[in-house]
Amino acid sequence: MKKRIHDIELFMKYPHEVQSEILEDLLAKGASTEYGAKYGFKDISTREEFKNNVPVVAYEDIFPYVERLMQGEQHILWPSETRWFAKSSGTTNARSKFIPVSPEALEDCHYKGGKDLLSIYVNNYPETRMFTGKNLVIGGSQQVNQFDRNARSYYGDVSAVLLKNLPLWAQIVRTPSLDIALMDEWEEKIEKMAQHTADENVTSMSGVPTWTIVLLERIIELKGAKNILDVWPNLEAFFHGAVSFKPYRSLFQKLIPSQQMNYMETYNASEGFFGIQDQTDSQDMLLMLDYGIYYEFIPTEDWESDNPKTLTLDEVEIGKTYAVVITTNAGLWRYKIGDTVRFTSLSPYRIRIAGRTKHFINAFGEELMIENVTEAIAHACAKTDAEVANFTAAPRYIEEGQKGGHEWIIEFIKGPDDLERFISILDEKLREVNSDYDAKRYKDIALEAPMMHVVPKGTFYNWMKKRGKLGGQHKVPRLANHREYLEDLLEMLEVV
DSSP, rough: OOOHHHHHHHHHHHHHHOOOOHHHHHHHTTTTTTHHHHGGGGGSHHHHHHHHOOBBOHHHHHHHHHHHHHOOOOOSSSSOOEEEEEEOOOOSSSOEEEEEOOOOHIIIIIIIIHHHHHHHHHHHHTTTOOGGGGGEOOOEEEEEEEGGGTOOOOEEOHHHHHHOOOOHHHTTTTEEEEEHHTTTTTTHHHHHHHHHHSSSOEEEEOOOOOOOOOHHHHHHHHHHHHGGTTTTOOOEEEOOOOOSSSSGGHHHHHHHOOTEEEEEEEEETTTTEEEOOOOTOOOEEEEOOOEEEEEEEGEEEEETSSSSBBGGGGGBTTOOEEEEEEEEETTTOOOOEEEEEEEEEEEEEEEEEETTTTEESSSSOOOOEEHHHHHHHHHHHHHHEEEEEEEEEEEEEEEETTTTEEEEEEEEEOOOOOOOHHHHHHHHHHHOOOOOHHHHHHGGGSBOOOOEEEEEETHHHHHHHHTTTOOOOOOOOOBBBSSSSHHHHHHHHOOO
16 A cells, blocks of 8 residues: 555646547557558557547547457457446436446456555545444346346446456455345335445445435344444545535534545546545545546536547646546547546646536526535535535526526425525625626626525435436536426426
8 A cells, every 4th residue: 555655646746648648549459440550550550640630529429449448359449358337327418328348447446546546545634444234235236148148248237347357355345245246226225235244344435425315224224223333333434426515514523523534525437536535635636647548628618529639637626617528548538538637736736526517507607616606505404504405406597587507306304494594695705706697696697696496305216216327326406407307397287
């Protein structure tokens, strides 16, 4: 672990050299593939030539190649044999995505990220006793690829792909058993996980905050406990990711009432492991630069462009929001992952997740990002003694006699002391953190105050179940620049 900390310090010190070496290595390995031949990888020697000769792509652009891989063809996107695919439905597209996971991506990216997470944790907390117990992991579901069983290709949520391929030593220190962790019926899975792990010595947890809460509450109920420390007195760490932790921090502090509990954020997606919170006093994540991933970033004004301008690390600026483009050791070449980040430091490169390129509301020029919303929600909760389970928001379009605005559906764990005050504080905070929103709200000229529907506990769970999207890899869409999700929820509530 000490050696790895030294390696991390090296890429922090020499980020551009490390990224240049990675691009050179990726191009050399990809030159023998069908994709590499098509775009002349062997003749590319600079990052400028790479930008000029290889297009920026979305999933729809590479799906024909991925489909052939899933049917057993090889050497299309990457020279190594690719048999595993991370299934990602996303939250803005109903169609599932299947992301190639090469042997190199498993070992040199995903597993390396997991090892680095532990190395950084131990470096920050040298007195840890985490390894005296087990790590609770909420996995996804792994299935045989239905396109062609003879192809011997497999898919599942990225967590399930990782669990299925873990070495024996890693299986020993985790819980629950693999047969439970890989169940695909989510309600039964939560119940079995609760029963199986309640009597274990769990010292750390890894997962998505929303689904971890569901599991912890069920375990507390099963054991008749006041909080989870009555069940797992040695619990000391929660490694979390996928959704913002801000709205859930106060609830976790109630479920786990300990000043010694440590929380670490990770940025681990189907496409790769990108970031780790490396400081104890900040939620910023260190961008991991030696995982076989070459990074580019699209400025806000080019997100919708067919041929977007991209920036390399030496060109980004602090405070600006960028869409992430990656080239990886799994054969993703200049691939738009759909996430947006904001740099908080350039030496070393640290980031915060800003949201999704399609997770925003900009119906009136307000450019409201998920980062703005999670900060405002957390602030309103703190001021009104509320706790939020889930929420989504969408534009309410201008009609005759009615100005535009934002319409919210929100599910509270604990309601605010005054709902109107909650809405007012939320609105005020959004105006404070987003100047475009503030300008549109000025004297209600373009935007009226938010409209909010408070729904019963379990509403979002039932909605996700109705859509077939229960599970750790599926997230409630927080913001949408359309009304599809909001209308579907409202319709479901009317039926009930």
